[in-house]
Amino acid sequence: MKPLNFKVATLAAMLATALTGCSGDDGQDGKDGTPGEPGQPGNPGLIVADSAKSLEVTVTDIALGEHTQVNFSVVNEQDLPVAGLDKFGFLLSGLELGQDGDANAWKLLASESCPASKYSGCGTLVDNKDGTYSYQFDRDVTAESAFTIADDKSLRLVVRSGGEEVGSTEVAYANLIHDFRPDGNTPSYSKNVVTEENCVSCHDDLAFHGGKYTEVETCVACHADNKVGEEALFTNLAHRLHIGKIAAPVGGCDNCHNEAGEASDFANWKRVPTIASCATCHADVDFKTGANHVGGPREDNSACAVCHSEAMIETNHLSTYQGQISRRENVHLTVTDARMVAAPQAQANIDAGLDTDQTGYVQLTVDIRDRDGQSMNLQLDKADFFYYSEFYINWGGHDMGMERGKILRVFTNKELYPGYVDTPIVLNYENGETTFEIGPFELTDTFDGDLTDSYGMVTPRIWFCMDAQGEKLESCKETSSVWGQGAAGFNWLHFFDEQGMLSERPRRQVVTNEKCGSCHGMTERDSDGMAQMTLNCRSCHPVTKTDSAFFGTTCASGSIDKDGDGQLDEQIMLKSLRPRGERDWTTASNAGEECLACHNANNPPTQVIRDAHTKQGDADYVEQLTMSHPDHKVWIHAMHANNRANQGGEGWVRNVAYSADLANCVKCHEGDSFDAKYLVGRKPLALDLDYMDSYDGLDPDNGKDTSGNKRYAVDAKADAYVSPTAAVCLSCHGKRAPEAGEDRRQVRKEVVAHMKQNGAQFGVTEGEYTGEESCAVCHNLDNLKSVHGLN
Structure with missing residues (x-):
């Protein structure tokens, strides 16, 4: 408290007394004065935030x-x-x-x-x-x-x-x-x-x-x-x-x-060439000495644009796919009709005697059209400018009914194998349209029952040969460099049923080409709004018959016992998943889901067993196979999470460094398509636990070796099953970070135990499988959004 000034207070009191004595006041109160004007409102105190979520x-x-x-x-x-x-x-x-x-x-x-x-x-x-x-x-x-x-x-x-x-x-x-x-x-x-x-x-x-x-x-x-x-x-x-x-x-x-x-300078890469920016890619060029540089040594950037014009830079970098767009327009292999029939009509299929009351046959009609959409009036199996023209077909609805479905290989670069590469059967050729009959397709399923009233899918894979200028089609038999002068055709995905092709897609949309292509690269065509996403299938499926360095990594392969210890050697000579330099020279997808024709629940994993990344006797054998399953919904998750059995080893080239948060489901998924309810009642994933029991190896120095029990991926026979929800969740959540001394990450036992407690089954036989997962009860959409940080 402020101290009172005693002298001032005393003086004030004396003055008050004196004034009272001299006032002549009669002691009555005076009249009230006239009311004054209302005062201005006072300023309220400044309100500042006491919390904040963002600034x-x-x-x-x-x-x-x-x-x-x-x-x-x-x-x-x-x-x-x-x-x-x-x-x-x-x-x-x-x-x-x-x-x-x-x-x-x-x-x-x-x-x-x-x-x-x-x-x-x-x-x-x-x-x-x-x-x-x-x-x-x-x-x-x-x-x-x-x-x-x-x-x-x-x-x-x-x-x-x-x-x-x-x-x-x-x-x-x-x-x-x-x-x-x-x-x-x-x-x-x-x-x-x-x-x-x-x-x-x-x-x-x-x-x-x-x-x-x-x-x-x-x-x-x-x-x-x-x-x-x-x-x-x-x-x-x-x-x-x-x-x-x-x-x-x-x-x-x-x-x-x-x-x-606001990328106003997005084209700087081609408009402003500099030594610093170009050298980051062209590491073999020494601009100071002129080594590997046609223009000789360069001290500064003053002359770069003289030779390297914007058009030249764009052509040199993008022609590998922009040029391909122009080349690809030359041929459109167009599916005009597809339908399932109960019995074969082609004599070769009738004579084969494979038809039963539980099978059907797909009749597929194809027209070869030019860049103007006009029919070339050519029978597909007699056109000589196709290096390969293949159609991947499956039937059975959302889960598909057969392992790899059926593949119509009209022209192919695949090794002949019965049941995998069959002679195409032409049912009819009329008005430039060739109709093939493919089958038999099984119309009954162990878990889904009668598939007769279901639907199928078909997607092509095409390569045709051209002259060096990319202007004229050329016979593949006469072309000296098929790959250097060819073009990969546009790929389309079609759905069909017993009546014919479906105008509306019968499947829910899980992913889109645009979402996948935002990372993998995408080609857009303004003419029809089509967007094709690059899929470099050869990253996983190298042609080992002609590539001895990667022998043992594709459909016909397997590890061998080089040191004679009685155990198959670990196979880590894998083809790198790094991208190639040519966009659209590889297979391109227009829906991001054509892979389902082969990559489905019926297709047991084989490659990781053949290459000894996991084997019988491993404590986590079944779980490793589950996370390495080719089923699309498991395969995509596990690959991006780096959880497949052939990923995770120190220095392995199949490691994937995913650029986003794995918990961000909507990065890839459309809407709420990641809701666990969509997995309820789905088909279990097939395994072949004794796949390698009778395998005795191949000669890695002989790509044509057919000795012994040559194990093809198509030899797999399902003998065990895994619950679908558990398989999908395990593909992301199934492994922990590497520990000292481990060559690969180990399966999290506590996660598997949690799944089993809620009905999940791993590696059970057909008779033991119940399909009673209860995951979606707790892990409903709201829960999934919450735990994945998507609210």
Whole structure:
């Protein structure tokens, strides 16, 4: 309490007494005066946020100079001011326009953060307690020799917020990107080669350096040549981490460099060639000495565009698939009709005597059409410009009824094997349309019963031969380089039933071509809206008969006992899953689900057994087979999670580094198609547990070896089954991180036990299988969204 001044108080009392004695007051109250005007309302107290889930920063003004000051405000998701924050980061960069062929480049002027750390200092941060703040840079930003500030130049301020608690919640990091000019005018140019939209097509989000930096615009502003070494320059860093390692083709620059969001400079890769950017891919070129460079040595970028024009660069990089688009247009192998019939009509099928009252035959009609959609009036099996023309067909509805269905191989490069490569049977040829009859298809199923009223699917796989100019079709028998001068035809997926082709798809949409193609590469055709996603099937299915280096990795294969210890040797000579450099020279998908014709629950896993990645006697043999199953819904999950038995070994080339969060189901799935209810009552996955019991090996030096019990994948016979929901969930959740000394990750026993407690069955016989999984009771859609962070 403030002390009372005794002298002042005494004087006041004496004056009051004196005035009373002299007033002449009669002691009556006076009349009330006239009421005054109403007063102005008082200002209410400022309301500031006591919690926040997110922060939004707004820069109000920037004063550049020796002591550059930034004034900014912060509000929460309810637009309430947030006071009391003390963790911020500040980056300031300037954009220098390139001269003599150099690319425009950001130069870092300052990088500071509060509180200070061993990596950066903190200037002066002032909290005005009302949601507004000011920050004065510790460093003189005008002293940077790599950049001179001028009124008309573009600058970029990055303000990092988050990483601290507001109320009881820790707010996530976020980066505000504020581009400006010193004179206050809007920048006429800010270099944006790639944007977040480009990156998140594969990644869920960007979060580097402990999650503090979340925007690609931040990365380019800091990874500048006046701040970091050559290896850490953003262009070099991004190329080194992606080229040859991501799922899209090498050389397909437009996988990342496309006009998404605000990527105004997306075409820089072909418009502004520089030594630094080109060398990240063309590592064999020494620009200083001129080695492997037709133009000889180059000291700078001044002459690059003289030879390397935009059109030339685009052609050299993208012609491997853009050129293929033009080539592919020459031939359309068009399915005009498909239907299931109860009994065969082709004499060869009648004579085969395979028809029963529980089988059916598919009649498939195909027309060869030119780029204008006109029939070529050619019988398909007599056209000599096809290197292969194959149709993958299955019947049975959602789960399909047969292991690999039936494959009509009109022309093929496959090794002859009865039941796998059969002579095509022509039922009819009329008006340019060839009708084939394929079968028999089983119309009864152990688990699904009568399949007569179901539906089927058919998809082609095509390669045809052309001249070197890609203008004329050419006989494959006369073409010296089939692969160099050919083209992969467009692939279509069709559904059909007993009446014919279905105009509407009978299956729910699980994935789309666009979602898969966002990472794997995609070709879009404006003429019909079709989008084809690249599928490099040969990454998994190499042609081992002509490729001795990869003998033992495809349909006819198996490990051998080289050291004579009585055990099959571990086979790790696997073909790399890394992408090739040619987009669309490989099989292309137009629905992302054609694989189901072969990759279904009926098809037991064989490759990981043949190559001894798992074998009878292993404690986790059944579980390893489950996670290595070719069934589409297991195969895709397990491959991306790196959980197949042939993945996870140190240095193995089949390891997959998935670029997004595995828990983000909607990254691949359409809508709520990941709901566990869709797996209830589905067909169990087939296993062949004794597949290798009688295998005695092949000669790895002889690709034509047919001695001994040659094990084909199509030899597999189901003798055990696994519950479908458990198999799908195990494909992601079934393994833990590698432990010291382990060559591959081990199955999590506690996960398997949990599944078994809720009805899952692993490796049981047909008679033992009950199909009584209760997973969806607890793991309903709401639960799945919650535990996967999708709410």
